Amino acid sequence: MKWLLRIVFLLVAVVGLVIGALLMMPGDKLAAILTEQVRGQTGRDLKLSGDVNLSFWPVLGMETGPVTFSNASWAGPEPMLSADSMAVGVDAAALISGDLRIRRIIAENPTLRLELSEGRGNWQFDRSTPVSSGNAVSAQSKNATGTVTLDFLELTNARLVYVENDAVKFDFANVDLSANWPDVTAPLFVEAKMDVPGGKVEVDLKIPDLPAYATGVAAPLELLLRAPGGEVDFDGLVNLAGEMDGKLHIKAQDTEKMLAAFGQAGVGVPLGLGRKAEVAGHMTYTSEGRISLREMVAQLDDNRLTGEADIVISDPPQITARLNGGDLDLSRFNAPSGEGGVGGGSAAVTAAEGWSTTPIDASALALANGKIRLTANSIAVPELTLGPSDLTLNLDRSRAVLQMNPATLFSGKLTGQVVANNRNGLSVGGNLQAEGIDLQSALSTLADVTRLSGTGSGSFEFLGVGQSEDQIMRSLSGKGRLDVGRGVISGIDLDRIMGRGDGNGGATVFNSLTASFTIDQGVLRNEDLLMSLDNFRADGKGTVGIGARNIDYLFTPTALRANSGQGLSVPVRIVGPWSNPSIQPDLSKVIEAAAEGKIKELEGDAKQQVLDKVGDELGTAVTDSESLEKAVKKKLEEEAKKGLLKLLGAD
Incomplete structure (x- = not known):
């Protein structure tokens, strides 16, 4: 037993001497050893500066001042990661066996820059020559270099930058992020929080099979995003290019508040078009920034729509959609927010007194560009209700053109177009x-x-x-x-x-x-x-x-x-x-006409009385002016004849 005790004592002494030597070694020397190991495992440079505090077993780690982690050789000159301070720890035993098991990475005020170009992500690591996303892991496996895992990552007050094909897609500041991937077969969990107008955006992300995702193939993804006013839930597939395909569910209790959280503050959503909204469907997202929604069901306030839509992510978004609706109610389109759709105020005027003087909020015309076709059984708008209608709405820079193909209105058909333009008033x-x-x-x-x-x-x-x-x-x-x-x-x-x-x-x-x-x-x-x-x-x-x-x-x-x-x-x-x-x-002309008719009637009566009197005097019937003339002529002839006979002395 003495020889066994001597061997144990010798081993302890050797370990003690090694640890003592390490403790006596300058911090920069130890940092150099660690950075060399990181370079060997990732192909990247890790630069540490400032005071270095070390630990050795079971975690080989250090706490340091400013630090940078270099970017991929094909990416931009900015480092992938930089921070004011960082604590890094790796599993010493795993490192000896050739694996990089990262126990912790804790960074203060870091900047994390993620870049994607031609299907390659700068979060893919290689140790010698660059490899494509499709064979990154397999190349590492062929080199028999072991595995990389991450127990805990924490970034406090971070800045997250995402660059796709040399174009900045987003740049977020004041982000708190944590992640863990404890085993090759375990899921990767990521949690992030970010301050936005009205509160915080919180993201929970889960990739069940990170090695498969790292090869470039489509891998499962579960994503839940909570924001002021609503949340977004996705369950489907994702690849290294950021392309996604799966089920999408958006629920907004306050759409205007949710839009403000994503940089669209001040945009008013008309009542009936989704001040409170729930949208579900099958979503496909491509690396070009195009979202396709199929089998879509949208509940916008009290209105329900089905159909499909294609959205190009831009500022503003470009939308192409075909929608079907039943009986749509937009009758309170301009109702103020938060009043349950009841307009009012001192500026409002009843219809009997005149047109409303309440200002019209037309900011919704700037929400998007595109073309939307809608068919519906009926559409109620302020003071009007359309029957079965086929409408096409074209949106272009705060200008909307509604084409009727046709619309049913007041039991008839209406064709043509109506334009609302809010570019300059x-x-x-x-x-x-x-x-x-x-x-x-x-x-x-x-x-x-x-x-x-x-x-x-x-x-x-x-x-x-x-x-x-x-x-x-x-x-x-x-x-x-x-x-x-x-x-x-x-x-x-x-x-x-x-x-x-x-x-x-x-x-x-x-x-x-x-x-x-x-x-x-x-x-x-x-x-x-x-x-x-x-x-x-x-x-x-x-x-x-x-x-x-x-x-x-x-x-x-x-x-x-x-x-x-x-x-x-x-x-x-x-x-x-x-x-x-x-x-x-x-009625003056009616009275005049009636009076004229009475005068003629009186003239007729007087004339007839004259004719009757003359007839009596002449001893013959006189009915009109012509017979009167003949009767008078005949009477004169008779009287002249009598006078001539008397003159001649005749009887």
Whole structure:
């Protein structure tokens, strides 16, 4: 047993001497040994400076001042990692066996620069010559160099920079990051936190098979991102190029707050388009920055959409989408945030008093560029409800063009386009063609006019500028035409006014109506209204104040068979607000015509009395002027004959 004790004592003495020698070795010498080992395992330079505190067993490590870890040879000149201070520890026993088991890396105020170029990531390590992402691990395996693992990584107050093909994709500061990969067969876990407007963004990332991922093949990825206002969940595959394919689920309790957290502060989301949103589908992301969503289901406030979309990540994003909706409610589109969709405030004005003066928030026009096609059973917008419609929305730098292919409105079809432009202040315009429109529904909805009913077609061009409904309506300019078939004007009974029977119960039934108009500064002018009826025609001209919501219009019906077939006109002036206009027919000409008819009747009676008296005197019947003339002539002949006989002395 003495020899065994001597051997043990000798080994302890040797180990003690080795440890003592190491403790007596200068820190820079030990740092050089460690950096040489790191270079041998990774092919990169690790530079340590400042005071170096060492540990040896079971963890070979040090705490140092400023440190840099070099980038890949093909990447930029900036180091992959730099920090004000760092603590590094590796498993001494594993290092002796040829493996690099990193026990800890703790860095203060580090900058981590990740670069990707042509499928290569600077986080891939090699020891001699560069290798492609597809055979990085296999090349290391062939060199029989062991494995690299990471027990614990912690970066405090870090700056994260991601560069893809020489273009900076993101640059985040004030990031806290931790990661661990304790075994080759274990998952890699990464947690990160970053300060953003409104709070923090937190990321939990899990790669179950890091070695497979390192070879460049698509490997499983689980990602959960929590941000102020919502979260993003992804479960699928990822490769070294950052390309992803899998299930995506986005849930936003406050979309505006979530957008602000990602650098889109101040963007207002219209109510009905996702102030509160949930989107799910199958996502594919390519290295070119294109996101494709298939089998997509989007719940935007109370509206549900299905379809597919392609998004190019840019500023702003470029979107191409085909969406299908049921009954969509955008009727509270401009409702202020946080008020449950109820507009209001001192600036709001009821429809009966005038157009709303509440400022219109059109910032949503800047959210994206692209083309979105939407089909829906119905679409309710403020004061309007469209029926089954096929719409295409083109977005380009805060300018939206809505193409109707067609849209169903007021029981008719509407084709053409409407434009909203918010590049230099808000303006709206359009060029529309309508067919089969229910006039009573249209006029009562748009202008509080309920007296005219019928089915019409026409065209309408318009342009308005302003930041509220009131400003836009008072600035309107444009032109148009209206053609209506058989219809009714309630409140005016031309048959009764013209004395043509019992009338139509306080209404006028017409066979056709045509009119053209121009608009300037919110005032519509018409000079050629023509209405055709069975016994009448009616002409009209005047103005309609679209901005002021009033009317001053002269409507002139003409009884075609009155006045011995010469016609009789009765002007009707419509004056006042849309909600309660005054209708005042001018009866003076009717009275004049009636008086003229009575005079003729009296003249006829007097003439007949004269004829009767003359007939009695002449002793013959006299019925008209001609018979009177003959009777008088005959009487004169008889009297002359009697006078001649007396003169000649005859009996």
